[in-house]
Amino acid sequence: MSVTIREIAEKTGVSITAISQILNGKGERFSETTKNRVLKAAKDMAYKPNFFAKNMITNHTNTIGMVVPEVTDAFFSQMVKGAEDYLNRHDYMIMLCNSSNDKEREDRYVEELLHRAVDGLIIASPNILASEVFERLQEKKKPYILLDRQRNEQKEGRIAVDDFEGGYMATKHLHKLGHTKIGIIISDNSFYNVFERYEGYLACMKEAGITVSKDWIVSGNQTMQGGFLAGEKLLESGVTAVFATNDLMAVGLYRFLFDKGVKIPEDLSVIGFDDIELSEFMVPPLTTVRQPIYEIGAVAAEFLLRKIAYPEEKMNNRLLDLTLIERGSTTKI
Amino acid sequence: MSVTIREIAEKTGVSITAISQILNGKGERFSETTKNRVLKAAKDMAYKPNFFAKNMITNHTNTIGMVVPEVTDAFFSQMVKGAEDYLNRHDYMIMLCNSSNDKEREDRYVEELLHRAVDGLIIASPNILASEVFERLQEKKKPYILLDRQRNEQKEGRIAVDDFEGGYMATKHLHKLGHTKIGIIISDNSFYNVFERYEGYLACMKEAGITVSKDWIVSGNQTMQGGFLAGEKLLESGVTAVFATNDLMAVGLYRFLFDKGVKIPEDLSVIGFDDIELSEFMVPPLTTVRQPIYEIGAVAAEFLLRKIAYPEEKMNNRLLDLTLIERGSTTKI
Known part of the structure; x- marks a missing residue:
């Protein structure tokens, strides 16, 4: 036929x-x-x-395997979208695996994808990969890109943003608006990138000559629920502005403040990090530090396809820019 | 070793x-x-x-392939989560493919998954599958579950909710609160389930003796942006309540109303459909018709594993319940 x-x-x-x-x-x-x-x-x-x-x-299957920590998280689904659009345009398909932040499952998925003869892998991971997995990747000679928040040592194909700079930028924005009592919601998990944002916050506060009170630093799960739960301590601490180290936590914080009758930004300024699609639809729209999430996925796909086509060529590294997006959730004090 | x-x-x-x-x-x-x-x-x-x-x-790979129309959509990512949790508990892994609502890509992914020897497939689709794909599934004797909004003929393994009933339920809730001018945002795509919700709305309005004005019916993309854009016409139409046929559109509508200074629920009541995770974090929290999205995914996985274990057994069908979740976005007029 x-x-x-x-x-x-x-x-x-x-x-x-x-x-x-x-x-x-x-x-x-x-x-x-x-x-x-x-x-x-x-x-x-x-x-x-x-x-x-x-x-x-x-000898190609035109399929790329991609492992992400949490596909239900708007951040990662946007990254997947960036990779996918690029790959689809180049006639590649994507097999997606969700590790649920579980290291063991992540290792297993990488193995599964190797068994299934994908042409290359994009591994977005908060973890240090098992050395056996690295060995297996070498052994199978499979090109791969690690989007791992800089935790694994990588000589090539690094795609990153400067999280320290981003944390500094968010805090500086609040300080410029006149805030001095600035709270932060960090992670209850040891995520390297969140830690860097926190360091940026501390550096900016130090530079401004502000002594950070212990009460201003609240740790939580990097989810809406986490932001919601962090609200209580932050309100009690007397801060006038909060830096949520990701946008999802800002969503939860909004809801907590709504319940307490605290108005954003009149009573409290809130700044996020990421700029997920939802952020501009929030009420009020969220001021945030935009990560080029979609672009991170797209660049990963681009680097990977280039490596598949030219295996001997060394991959580039790329540092992508962060941008402050001013919307309605922050104001002068 | x-x-x-x-x-x-x-x-x-x-x-x-x-x-x-x-x-x-x-x-x-x-x-x-x-x-x-x-x-x-x-x-x-x-x-x-x-x-x-x-x-x-x-002769098993302990891997299930799952095709979804849009992994970035909170609805589908919750469905994936339900399937995945069930499968992981039973030591199965999941390979996820995102068709981006594209029929051709969907067919291709099904083929890809068959090539990759998955043990079974869960296909969530807004489309009627190509007959070749059905043939291939039969030929390979692969068990599969279609979560397809009832568009393909299925003799077994149907997992559904009663969308007509859901649409009726949402409208009835608004009517009971005293609203008679009730608007609706339907889909600019021919999604069967949204159409059924619309039919439920019409049936309820008819039963209440209300003549529905053409202006009250606005069609839009089933996204935040779609809800945002639908806001203008709805406000002009003079309705006092709006039924957004999915929660994402309600998010966009919230933002539009915020820009116009229209208060929810004082000036306008809003009800959604789905109950995605975000809905309870919205400001005010969204009244909505809860679909057991997570459960749909879990039941699909359960049915599929059973079919893999007992290929000769006929699969059950299951109709899952919808529930009205009353929160703060609807009020008496």
Whole structure:
């Protein structure tokens, strides 16, 4: 029923080998004219590559495995989206695995993906990977990108933002508005990036000559619930502004303040971190430090596909910018 | 390095075949004593099954493929979570594929998952699947569950809620509070379930003897942005209450109303549908019709594992309940 490469060869007069290489994106050595003729014929004849045949020719499955800590978290789902859009545009599919922040499950998923012959992996992880997993990745010679908050040592393919700078930026914004009693919600988990944001906060406070009271620092789960629960202590501490180290916690804090009749930003300024899609829809819209989350996913995909195409080439590193997004949740005191 | 089945056999005196069957959950024919002895020895000796060996014995990969229309949507990510928690408890892993509501991509992902030898599939889809995909599923004899808003014909394994009833319930709640001018945001896409909710709304209005004005019905994208954009027409129409056919649209509507200085629920009552995690954190907390989203995913996983274990058995169908969750976004007029 379906059109074969042989039929395209008959129609175009180009060899089967050449056609299969061109259709599989390995046709660099052919002229543009030949390539266009083949691609046009394939399109006109509605050619669909046979998965296994294609696989045999290129030894590629055109599938990328991606492991994320929590797919229900708006942050990671946006990252996945960035990777996916890039991969889909390049005719790659993505197999997604959710480790639920569980180290063991993460290691297992990486193994599973290797067994399933993906062409490469994007591993977003809060953990240090097991050395066996690293060994397995080397052994299988699979290109991979670690989006791991800088916890594993990486010589190439590092994609990062400067979390310290981001924490500094958020605190500075509040301080510029006249706030001196500035609270922070940090993580009850040892997330490296949140710790860096906290360090940025401390540096900014020190620079401003403000002695940080212990009460201003509340730790919580990096979720809406976590932000909600942190509200009580923060209110008691007498701060006039709060830096929530991610936007989800700001959502929960909003709800707590609503229950207590505390108005944002009149009674309390709130700044978040991430700029998830929800943030601009919050009431009032949330001032936050935007991470280019979508772009992080897209760059990871870009680096990975390049590594798959040119395995010997060293991968770049990229430091992406953070931006302060001023909305309605912060005001002058 | 790692412990083998042979070593467990030496230690326990049980045959290798028996041990492999017991360790793979196929040990029904052995006594409890034997089973316990083997399981204890495996545990004591820290036995870890070799993936391929296990695969050869059981012909199972202990992996389920799941296709969802949009993983960034809180509704689907909660459904995934339900399936995943159930599957993980039963030592299955999940490979997730995001079709972005694209029918072609959806078909392709199903094919990919079949190639990758998953044990079964959960396909959440707003579309009618291509007949080739159905054929392929039959041919490969792969158990699957369709969470498809009732669009494909299914003789077994149907998991559903009564969307008509849900739409009726939401409208009735507003009407009981004294509202007669009740607006609705429907979908600009032909989603069957949203259409059913709309029918429930119409039935309730008819029963109450209210003539629905055309202006009260606004269609929009089932996203925050869609709800935001629907706000203008609804405000102009003079309604006193709005039924957003999903919670995300309610989030967008909240933001629009905030910009216009319209207070919820004093000036306008809002009711949603779904009860995503965010809904109770909204300001004010959203009154909504709760779908057991997590449970839908969990039941799908349960049905699927049962079908994998007992392929000849017919699957059950299950109709899950909707519940009205009254929070702070609706009030008497």
